[in-house]
Amino acid sequence: MHSERKLVVSHAPFWHDGGSIAARHYNILLAALIPVIAGIVTYGVPALGVVALAVSTAIGWEFLMNKITRRPVTVGDGNAALTGLLLAMLLPATMPWWVVVTGTFLAVVICKQIFGGLGANPFNPVLMGTAMLMTGWPMLMDFNHMLADYVTGFNMVDPLWSAKYFGPETVASFTAGDLLLGKQAGGIGTAFGLGIIIGGFYLMIRGFIRWEIVLSFLVGVAVTALAFNMKNPDAYAGPVFHLLAGYTLAGAVFFATEDSSSPVNLTPMLIYGVGGGVMTVLIRNIGVYVDGVVFAILVMNLINPLIDKIRPKAMGKVA
Amino acid sequence: MLQKVPEPSRITFFVEADFVRRDQLAFKTGDGVESGQKIQPVLGNLAYAEASLGGTVTSVFSHTGNFGKKYTGITITVDKGKTAAGSRFQEAGRDITIETAGNFLRCIPGGLPDGLFAFADKIHTIVIQGADEDVLGVTRAYTVKHEMAALKQGIDVLRKISGARQIVLTIPGAMASEGGTAGVEIKTLKPEYPAANPRLVARDCLGITVPAGSACEEAGICFISAEAVASLGKARDTGMVPSRKMITVIKKSGEKVMASAVIGTPVGDVLTACSEKVNENDRIVFGGPMTGSAVFSESHPVEADTDIVIVQDAGQIPGVADRSCINCGDCVRICPARVPVNMLIRYLGAGDYATAADQYDLLSCIECGLCAFACPANIPVFQYIKLGKYEFARHNAAEAEHA
Numbered sequence: 001m002h003s004e005r006k007l008v009v010s011h012a013p014f015w016h017d018g019g020s021i022a023a024r025h026y027n028i029l030l031a032a033l034i035p036v037i038a039g040i041v042t043y044g045v046p047a048l049g050v051v052a053l054a055v056s057t058a059i060g061w062e063f064l065m066n067k068i069t070r071r072p073v074t075v076g077d078g079n080a081a082l083t084g085l086l087l088a089m090l091l092p093a094t095m096p097w098w099v100v101v102t103g104t105f106l107a108v109v110i111c112k113q114i115f116g117g118l119g120a121n122p123f124n125p126v127l128m129g130t131a132m133l134m135t136g137w138p139m140l141m142d143f144n145h146m147l148a149d150y151v152t153g154f155n156m157v158d159p160l161w162s163a164k165y166f167g168p169e170t171v172a173s174f175t176a177g178d179l180l181l182g183k184q185a186g187g188i189g190t191a192f193g194l195g196i197i198i199g200g201f202y203l204m205i206r207g208f209i210r211w212e213i214v215l216s217f218l219v220g221v222a223v224t225a226l227a228f229n230m231k232n233p234d235a236y237a238g239p240v241f242h243l244l245a246g247y248t249l250a251g252a253v254f255f256a257t258e259d260s261s262s263p264v265n266l267t268p269m270l271i272y273g274v275g276g277g278v279m280t281v282l283i284r285n286i287g288v289y290v291d292g293v294v295f296a297i298l299v300m301n302l303i304n305p306l307i308d309k310i311r312p313k314a315m316g317k318v319a
Numbered sequence: 320m321l322q323k324v325p326e327p328s329r330i331t332f333f334v335e336a337d338f339v340r341r342d343q344l345a346f347k348t349g350d351g352v353e354s355g356q357k358i359q360p361v362l363g364n365l366a367y368a369e370a371s372l373g374g375t376v377t378s379v380f381s382h383t384g385n386f387g388k389k390y391t392g393i394t395i396t397v398d399k400g401k402t403a404a405g406s407r408f409q410e411a412g413r414d415i416t417i418e419t420a421g422n423f424l425r426c427i428p429g430g431l432p433d434g435l436f437a438f439a440d441k442i443h444t445i446v447i448q449g450a451d452e453d454v455l456g457v458t459r460a461y462t463v464k465h466e467m468a469a470l471k472q473g474i475d476v477l478r479k480i481s482g483a484r485q486i487v488l489t490i491p492g493a494m495a496s497e498g499g500t501a502g503v504e505i506k507t508l509k510p511e512y513p514a515a516n517p518r519l520v521a522r523d524c525l526g527i528t529v530p531a532g533s534a535c536e537e538a539g540i541c542f543i544s545a546e547a548v549a550s551l552g553k554a555r556d557t558g559m560v561p562s563r564k565m566i567t568v569i570k571k572s573g574e575k576v577m578a579s580a581v582i583g584t585p586v587g588d589v590l591t592a593c594s595e596k597v598n599e600n601d602r603i604v605f606g607g608p609m610t611g612s613a614v615f616s617e618s619h620p621v622e623a624d625t626d627i628v629i630v631q632d633a634g635q636i637p638g639v640a641d642r643s644c645i646n647c648g649d650c651v652r653i654c655p656a657r658v659p660v661n662m663l664i665r666y667l668g669a670g671d672y673a674t675a676a677d678q679y680d681l682l683s684c685i686e687c688g689l690c691a692f693a694c695p696a697n698i699p700v701f702q703y704i705k706l707g708k709y710e711f712a713r714h715n716a717a718e719a720e721h722a
Contacts (some may be wrong), residue, residue, distance in 0.1 A: 004616060004617070004618075005597060005598065005599045005601075005617065006599055006600060007597070007600070007601060007602055007603055007613070007614070007615055007616070007617075008600055008601065008602040008613065008633065008636055009602070009613040009614070009615045010602070010613055010636075010639065010699075011612075011613075011639075011699055011701060011702035011705070012604075012606075012608075012609060012610050012611055012612060012688050012691075012701055012702075013608060013609045013610070013688035013689075013691050013692045013701060014602065014604050014608045014609075014611065014613070014629070014631060014636075014637075015608045015609065015637070015692060016637035016691075016692060016694075016697065017692055017693050018637075019649070019693065019694075019695040020695050020697070021642070021645060021695050021696050023695070024647070024695055116643070117643070118642075118643070118645055119642075119643045119644050119645035119646055119696075120643060207649075210648065259645045259646045259647045259648070260645060260646045262646075263648075264646065264647075264648025264651045264652070264661055265648075265651065265659075311657070311659055312657045313657070314531065314656055314657045314658050314659070314680035314683035315518065315522065315528065315531070315655075315656035315657055315658075315683050315685065316518065316528055316529055316530050316531035316532075316656070316682075316683050317531050317680055317683050318530050318531065
């Protein structure tokens, strides 16, 4: 007779690849830090203040909601911190503190926790929060207005605004290299294109974001911008400008790829990405907003459940 | 290296038959059993085990397996004196027919699938699996490598007893030369999990997609492990039902040992023979790491189809979590059957098994476990799916009964 030691009994599989939600979020956080740190270098202490406040209040709201709804505390999975950081990315460095706190409240509480928390949000919480700030306090989301006092050594004008209202020749001084290196007025973490690209490659290679969405989004932007540019080069800027200015790169890497609000099947991912890219340029060129990324991705979030029904037939499925 | 596990002092058999009252039992404590004797413990139920050793019955008990499967367990204290009085199989003669195989050989090492008998007239193709279905296992490959003579004999028997037009042997890609001498059509499998899954073999090697929700045998394909075929060959050759089962034992260190144990041997004896020590809160898994099942006792016996035994140290056990799906899509991209796992898990979590089956392809799942392996939220996806299939079938059966 064997001694009856207590053994652990559970269900297969008995192995796991070791991935975790926390690892996913911390890696995205790490990638987002590259452009954010570049923004802090450019804009100094105010930018650092916005980032620190956004991250800490986002964590605070999540903790508070966990307590109020009597659910397990999910702060450790990194999603709240990531939400805060990504929101700060999109804001101008001089954003008043109360807008930052409101923004994280909208993102974490209204746009995520109320729907049931991580994975249940139908829209990207950060973009939803940003959209509310953009419509609620348009002046505070205007980079020309907010960053007017900065002397940085480069043309401190929002390139998208300039191109939209005064034609692409007014932004001819912005070379692709300038835009890549962050020499443009914009959000704390959205100006330094090269940093976003490096972070994006890291995330795509590690599988934390889906490359299909990133690439198809950029293709959508480039093709639409090219079409407008070819039709009327005096009124519409070219594809390279649209790819590197404003929120485009950040949108492709950090926002269109949000797990819960984006599709997982191949064809839907391509439709979603291209659709978002096309919509972005449509809003920029013929819409009322200077940058279309936020609303374009939110619209694609809206149709995500519908398009994600396009999927290959499962094996052995009859009819 | 082959580790021969000594004959145990006690053997146990689980027979798939439920008993409700003691007076339904054909055996009681104290009864003598001879080696080779057919044990049909529940009166009126044809399910049986074959005593691999003789001795005295010390207990007959009811055992519930995964998903409520009912078994009758019978434990025999081995008495070396009670050996081989000759089984009825021997009397039936060496000319094995489908009836004698069904009557005496279902529990040979490797195990013959029920479908071979239930769908005997439908089966046109027999696939002999020389590759283990789960990762780490080498039990079947070992048979192909070391018991080719018996395997050939078994193929001969299969050819005679089944109406199959086609017999195919699947082997791991790296063993192409070993399989060549079997005298049947050879299909090599890709060296990646889950290439040896029966439904994937049917699709990729035979070009037949088995409809979701129906058994492979219904589509005319019967899968038999190479070890079972070799056992068939040995049974015809010797007139005795072989009793030793080959097992791939995987120790905590990851070291692999091939062991040979009498069917019914407590797994604790096997591990002792392989000098592996089991501690409190460790895990013993029958079957592979992806699809096996954990047992709660070291007394759990080696069964006819136990190909792999794994011991995991308490510290190596990954946990599962009560989290919701974050829709990352890792499961969808890894699924070889193209099941929309991300949507499926929502309906399974809500207990809506009918929608899960009708719209989200629950029944297409080939049960490889990759979804749960890759899930960053550590959701026990595979467990949800198995439960969903079980509940869906139970519900349908109940409806059919009351229709």
